[in-house]
Amino acid sequence: MSDATTEPPTAGTARILDRGYRPYDGPRTGARGAMRSLVRHSVQRVLGLKRNVWTKVLPFLTIFFAYVPAIVFVGIAVLLKERFATQGVDINDVIPSYGLYYGFIWAAIEVFAAFSAPEVLCTDRRTGMLGLYLASPLRRDTYLLAKAAAVGIVLSIITLGPPLFMLIARSVAGVGPDGFSGFIAVLWRVVVGGLIVAVLPLAMSLAIASTTTRRAAASAAFILVSLGAAVVTEALINAGGSANLFVFNLPYLPLELVARLFGEPAGKVWESSAPVPTGAMVASYLVFTLAFAVFVRIRYQRIQVTR
Numbered sequence: 001m002s003d004a005t006t007e008p009p010t011a012g013t014a015r016i017l018d019r020g021y022r023p024y025d026g027p028r029t030g031a032r033g034a035m036r037s038l039v040r041h042s043v044q045r046v047l048g049l050k051r052n053v054w055t056k057v058l059p060f061l062t063i064f065f066a067y068v069p070a071i072v073f074v075g076i077a078v079l080l081k082e083r084f085a086t087q088g089v090d091i092n093d094v095i096p097s098y099g100l101y102y103g104f105i106w107a108a109i110e111v112f113a114a115f116s117a118p119e120v121l122c123t124d125r126r127t128g129m130l131g132l133y134l135a136s137p138l139r140r141d142t143y144l145l146a147k148a149a150a151v152g153i154v155l156s157i158i159t160l161g162p163p164l165f166m167l168i169a170r171s172v173a174g175v176g177p178d179g180f181s182g183f184i185a186v187l188w189r190v191v192v193g194g195l196i197v198a199v200l201p202l203a204m205s206l207a208i209a210s211t212t213t214r215r216a217a218a219s220a221a222f223i224l225v226s227l228g229a230a231v232v233t234e235a236l237i238n239a240g241g242s243a244n245l246f247v248f249n250l251p252y253l254p255l256e257l258v259a260r261l262f263g264e265p266a267g268k269v270w271e272s273s274a275p276v277p278t279g280a281m282v283a284s285y286l287v288f289t290l291a292f293a294v295f296v297r298i299r300y301q302r303i304q305v306t307r
Contacts (some may be wrong), residue, residue, distance in 0.1 A: 031137040035146040038133065042120040042150030046261045051242030058115065063157055066108040069101065070162040074169040081175050097191055099262025102197055102255045103269055105162065108228055109201060110251060116151045117205035118218035131305040139264050140300050144206075152202055193242040193258040200254050200285060201226075202294035210299040226251045234272060243275040247284035257281055 048055030073095040080094075096104070126129040133143055167183075167190055167240075172178035177183045208225065209218040229250040236245050245252065249270065256269045260278055267274025273281075 009214040019291045027283055030162065031139075031142055034137045035142055035149075038143070038146040039150045039153070040145055040173065041278075043153055045123070046116050046119050046150065046154045059112070061155075062108050062112050062274065066105045066112075066158040067162050067165065069104040070166045071187065073101075074173070075169055077175045077278060078173040081173075092158060096164065097262055097264065099187065099193065099259040099264050100268065102159075102193075102258060105158065107157070108253060109158055111156060112206045113151075113201035114222040114226075115156050115215070115220040117147075117202070118222075120147050121206065121209040122213050122215045122218055125239050125303070131257040132304055134151070141297070144300055146297060148202065148206060152198060153197040154200055156194060159198040160191065163190045163194065177307055189261055193261055196258050196261070196285070197254045200250065200289050200292075203289045203296075206248065207292040207299075210296050220293045226261065243272055244280060246270065246273040246276045249273070250288065253281060253285055258287060 019205055027033075047059050048057075076095055080225070102109070106250045124133065129144075134140065144236075166190050167176060167186055173184055204225070205218075205222050209215075212218050212221075229248055230252060233245045233249045252270045252273070256267075256273045256292055257278070259269045259282075260266060265274075266278075267278075
């Protein structure tokens with residue numbers, strides 16, 4: 001090893017003063033640590049964090065629109081509860097229930113699901129980052145689990161956040177469920193309902209994003225498949241087809257399930273779904289979700305990557 005000089009370097013006198021190998025002596029977190037890092041990075045990417053301002057516009061604007069109805073409904077319940085009480089009007093008859101809230105924000109859910117998964121999957125394959133991730137302790141399955149968890153966390157901001165905000169705000173204002181048991185009874189339905197609304201779009205978005213490296217194409221395909229399923233099934237039912245065809249209505253199937261979870265009458269979200277048994281809808285939901293998940297796994301098992 002050479003001794004360092006105190007004289008300033010001059011042109012043509014560059015020298016290597018030290019060289020050697022220093023082993024990593026920090027904590028070794030293994031696959032779990034790699035998954036946590038990937039989840040955190042993927043969430044930041046979807047939300048546009050640590051990126052330019054334009055990448056933040058769509059996600060935060062979508063989140064804002066998802067919370068606007070909740071803020072309005074809570075405001076009505078708090079500010080006008082005394083007037084409704086004097087008129088003998090039940091506040092729950094004026095503002096929508098937790099189970100029907102998703103009907104007001106289904107467009108925000110579709111938009112968020114359409115761009116979230118392509119943002120975290122297509123980019124990695126297009127830039128070659130997938131190979132680098134798989135050279136780490138991550139494997140294909142753990143990579144997909146981390147990506148699915150990241151997109152699920154982001155989607156839950158919309159599917160779980162607004163009704164949870166409504167529940168807490170209404171309870172604090174005294175227009176929520178009666179007593180602790182009533183609060184818990186609504187809370188578990190809010191949590192389960194938020195998961196139901198999030199998981200199917202999540203699985204479908206991941207499946208579509210696994211077929212292309214172009215984010216815009218994947219997002220457009222998700223919107224076309226989702227809306228196409230709704231339009232085609234409704235057209236077939238109106239043309240005399242069986243009402244059971246509603247189980248193929250991918251965007252509204254979760255919303256109807258959540259409405260029934262909260263005890264709403266059958267067909268409250270989508271009128272043509274009224275004759276369809278809840279069991280058939282649950283089975284369809286599980287089959288579609290599992291099929292999309294299996295498709296993604298098979299697709300990624302066959303992708304050739306360079307490490």
